[in-house]
Amino acid sequence: MISRNSILEWLIIGGGVHGTYLSNALIRNRITRRSDLRVLDPHDEPLREWKKCTSNVGMKYLRSPKVHHLDLEPFSLKHFGVCESCDERLYIPPNDRPSLKLFNRHAENVIDRNGLQNLRIKEVALRIKPGRTFHTVFGSEHIYKTKNIVIAAGNGKPFWPEWATFIRNEGAKIMHVLGDCFDKKRIPEQAVVAVVGGGMSAVQTAISLASEHREVVLISPHSIQINNYDSDPGWMGPKYLQKFRMEPNYKRRRRWINEARNRGSVTQELYRNFALLRKNKQCRFYAGKVVSADPVSSEMILLHLDTAEVTAANVIILATGFEQGLPGGAMISELARDSGFRCASCGFPIPDRYLRWWDGIYLSGSLGELETGPSAPNLIGARMAANKILSAASKTTDSSYKLYKNGY
């Protein structure tokens, strides 16, 4: 337990993929002692959001390769896979993408082996007050003093289009697949389910529901595009990042990020699986944007598309991703406003090259994307962020660190 007056060395806000990786990297590189580091997160277990989202959509294989995971050594997951007895294929092409089961088992092993669960405090951070010798974090239960903070609060809220919010308020059966309230058991077996969205989450959800013999219709704003990557792999190294980081105009950086992200695209094998379902008439498909929805009864909703087509469903599942704005909620917007920390016109923080928004206040994940680039929220983004943060921290603590540098 931390005493009232003690000052932590490090406090990580958010114990998802990024916060957990960072805690492992800080400990294993001896940047800090276990007793001087804590991770604040509202959930009992690490990676709760990751596990919820990937399980809700019915994901079987990751989009990223097997060297992207929560351990420090790039081939840790590969070695772990050799010892695992699995009843399924461990990796699929291209790039040896691991199965979700293997990835999660490996992540749990990393957490157990390094005692990362014991660093967690189940609590939400509500406010950050920066200071000269230490910063203060006001949690829902306690107040923490800390020399360094890493904000790793995730991607923000699931995005609800206006028409969807309207019919939800009217009592229609509608859920967001990335939301806390999603529960497959609430979809009756005989229901016609409309999945709205055109990216990985939407296609995975449609495949997963159709394979349970439900009647599924996928409504995507565009035809399904194939791309095996979230963004070009050049964004994981100097090929594109060098020029990106030299660009002083943050509007241009924002435009490059938006253009680089292959939003609304799916991997080759998902495309094939989905095409097969359509061929076998197990799933219908509309390319069009939903413009409005009419709950005609408590059981039936009519969806009107911009193509003038109309389709009916009993249940609607949104797979429309996350809100595009600044993640982190009021805590971040108030910190930016009250402390005058630099933000770009898109509202996102402008950190330095070490992801430092202020002395001892670091950003990991989407919040740092104007420095880390389009892959910032992903698994590789956690590794890139850790490299930067540890490189700043080792300068101030005299520790040498041994992350695997490859030009991040």
Ligand SMILES: Cc1cc2nc3c(=O)[nH]c(=O)nc-3n(C[C@H](O)[C@H](O)[C@H](O)COP(=O)(O)OP(=O)(O)OC[C@H]3O[C@@H](n4cnc5c(N)ncnc54)[C@H](O)[C@@H]3O)c2cc1C
């Ligand atoms: C379906 C799906 C599949 C994906 N597949 C891949 C893939 O194959 N490869 C890849 O690289 N990426 C993939 N991604 C993207 C990537 O994994 C996520 O963006 C990543 O999980 C984000 O990690 P995070 O730690 O930033 O956020 P999260 O995992 O959301 O964790 C943030 C944590 O912070 C907590 N938190 C928030 N605010 C506070 C606060 N104020 N105080 C305390 N705690 C707080 C939250 O409760 C949460 O537990 C996928 C994403 C989805 C949705």
